[in-house]
Amino acid sequence: MADTAFTELPSERSIRLLKLFAFEMPDIDLPEGFGPLLGFTVEAFELDNCPDFTALSYTWGNPMREHVEYREMEEGLHSTQYFDIPLISIPRDDASRVGAQPLETSVRVSERSYQVPDNLQAAFKQLYRSGLGGSWIWADALCIDQENKTEKAVQVAMMDEIYSRAGMVVVWLGEDTSNLASFLWLHEEFVIALNSYIERFGLEELGRQRPLDPRFTEKLGVVPPGGSWYACWEEYFTFLRRRRWFSRSWVVQEVSLAREVALQCGPQTISWQVVSQLGDFIAKVGWQPQLAPSVDRASGRAIADEIVRLSVVRRNLQSQYLKVADREQPPAVGDDDLRQKAMQDWLEFFQVLLSNTAVYSSSDPRDKIYSVLGMAKAALPEGFALPISPDYSEECTAVSVFTSVASLFLRSLPRLMGLSFVRDRSGHRMPGLPSWVPDYTVTQKATELVLIRSPENAFDCCPVQTPAASVVIVGNRLHLQGARFDRVAAVCTPILDILKTQVIDDLLEICEGLSAEYYALPFGNSGPGEVLWRTIVADTDTLDRAPAAPEVIGPSFKNWVCARLARCLTPDIVQRDEEGRPCLGRLDPAAIRARTAVLSRLAERETRPAAEPSCLPTADNVLAMCRLMYSYSLHGFMASCGAVMDPGDPLPTPEQQNNTVDGGSAAFVRMLTPVAPCRRVYRTEAGYLGLGPASMEVGDEVWMVEDARVPFVLRAREGEGDGGYALVGETYVHGFMDAEMKRRIGDRVGDIWLE
Secondary structure, three states: OOOOOOOOOOOOOEEEEEEEEEOOOOOOOOOOOOOOOEEEEEEEEEHHHOOOEEEEEOOOOOOEOOOOOOHHHHOOOOOOOEEOOOEEEOOHHHHOOOOOOOHHHHOOOOOOOOOEEHHHHHHHHHHHHHHHOOOEEEOHHHHOOOOOHHHHHHHHHHHHHHHHHOOEEEEEEEOOOOOHHHHHHHHHHHHHHHHHHHHHHOHHHHHOOOOOOHHHHHHHOOOOHHHOHHHHHHHHHHHHHHEHHHHEOHHHHHHHOOOOEEEEEOOEEEEHHHHHHHHHHHHHOOOHHHHOOOOOOOOOOOOOHHHHHHHHHHHHHHHHHHHHHHOOOOOOOOOHHHHHHHHHHHHHHHHHHHHHOOOOEOOOOOHHHHOOHHHHHHOOOOOOOOOOOOOOOOOOOHHHHHHHHHHHHHHHOHHHHHHHHOOOOOOOOOOOOOOOOOOOOOOOOOOOOOOOOOHHHOOEOOOOOOOOOOOEEEOOEEEEEEEEEEEEEEEOOOHHHHHHHOOOHHHHHHHHHOOHHHHOOOOOOOOHHHHHHHHHOOOOOOOOOOOOOOOOHHHHHHHHHHHHHHHHHOOOOEEEOOOOOEEEOOOOHHHHHHHOHHHHHHHOOOOOOOOOOOOOOOHHHHHHHHHHHHHHHHHHHHHHOOOOOOOOOOOOOHHHHHHHHHHHHHHHHHHHOOOOOOEEEEEEOOOOEEEEEOOOOOOOEEEEEOOOOOOEEEEEOOOOOOOEEEEEEEOEEOOOOEOHHHHHHOOOOEEEEEO
16 A cells, blocks of 8 residues: 555645545446446535535444444443555546446556545445435545544534535445334424324323323334334334444534535435434433433443434533624623623533533544534634644643643633542543543533532532632642531442433432431421432432422322332242252232331431421331232233133233323423433531542542532542542532531631642
8 A cells, every 4th residue: 555545635624535436337237236336536626615425434343233232341442443455546637537448447456545434435436326426525535534533633623614614515324224114203203293282182181191101102102013002112222322423522513504414324314403303302301211211221321312412412502503603792801801801602502512522432532522512613613713723743642631620620610610520430440631621522411510500500519709810730730718618428329320220229228327317407398208209319300400300290209219120029930949940930019128227217317397208118018019019010921822812901011001100200200311310419427418420439538619609529549648639520419519527627728739
């Protein structure tokens, strides 16, 4: 292979475009299904004066995941295969002579060699079949010299303009069409049925429905492929999660800035507008946790989070554009306050943009930052320059890029917001990264506590009395002022693991050591159940970003606890005895009551008025749910064995069973989903309940940091003595998020060095 297949671009505003064509080879019989032998020509144009073109968005490696469950393990492990033969580069002067003559006499093949990923080759074949062979196309693998770091940096900085100027962005999802039928049906038949439902009953009524409730689905008047709503939605989510394109970091910019987008899956073209509208709708009505398991079994990511976030990012981007357009533009010089405020607004937008795109992956860690710069640049106030530029040199490492970005936010934004964006280290952490710098390669994250509420309802554990001092960063060390509030005495299983295993015993047991303060004013005479559920959801109505979660969540939490306990305590129908022989599993009421004794102990601490129901179930409630679930399993087992069932007592469908057992939990689960990933419940030595990072440990410390809205969990560095800490992450402490923590601590503050 030659050193490079690319000639130097004429200017820094130049781009390359290519055209496809097929060789005519009447004397050569190609294998069946091989398709035409394609060639392409490449030409450089000035971006400001280039012809109409189609931009291609695709994945370099295998477009499909083998297993939905093991996404994190697969990322970065797939290899990119290249094919040099089927796609041949033709010098532009020779392209017009390609015709019916034999290849060796009609074309002088260039000695330049282009590496074409196999998935890109498949995309080109489909584009050619679709009639785009004669159109100009932009595809990064063949239009950017990937080995030329200087050119790549310049071209990457222009990719926002490339995708926004393209007449069409075609998203190539690959040749595999598995799960496509159900995916299409939901975007066609189901969407039509939803619109009809809204016309008949109204949008507000639709918002109250549970998507798998048979009473609702019957009113829709449509039947999914195969007849099962469960299976149909499972295929929808599987379609999204198996296709790597939906989790690429670059797709956010490519889709958000495009004029028009079309998805191409094999020969099928799908409207991006319809796909994004359905994903957006699912998020708005809070259906995600009900349509499929609320978290991915391996990574804990919300199902279809990527497709939903694409819609959210695009909507937020449009909102930011309007804010920039409506805001009085700061003068180029002078009026420093106005210019500083404009830049702060933009930096806050950029920081939130990085948070919203966290779930997407990139092979080069630096692209977690660079891939959103185009969107950030589009919202930049007039007269300002981007404070960050793409740099792919060896000296510019991911650690240095991430540290520079974190330093920019901490120095430029008020209230130390940047510290809240540090992600939990329980997955992995980039070597050499200071603890106060977010690891942007971590794709698992919960909604930050500083964002979970609207600005007017924001937490503020340390109200600001005077303007904050300048942030001091010395090397990799960050200097702050603060004070220890308490120390961690006990931690629960991470919430993600609880959702996977259904085991909630330690959530209940940790409440036995709660401080008596919670059962008296000013905490509202709440019982242990209310303290627990409000802590788990950070006492926030996450759908409305309200100041506190509504009381109606209490009964929903009670149902959630009851269903979780019953799922663990209901025996399997078929078990094995001591000699290994199959036998019938039986309910043991005494054993169930013994396993749920903690509920009785917590009930003794209940201080809610007698007229108000407890937020925790009784042992009798759990036993009744166990009996119901056992009857479902027994009827199903007997039917599978060919037993004649009483037609007057039919076995409920899976949808009906799920609605009966878990339907009442939906409101609590909707609140839980944005907060749960990468967090765990803990209790302090003083008996206060909190929600902190999943990686926190007994012995960690809860600190109030001067000027920060939320507390943080810190871990003393071994051998560092006083003042040297690692930041574990932000935390919620029930009852102490609104000035009460500052009141308790008073002036007892000192130096902290985070490393």
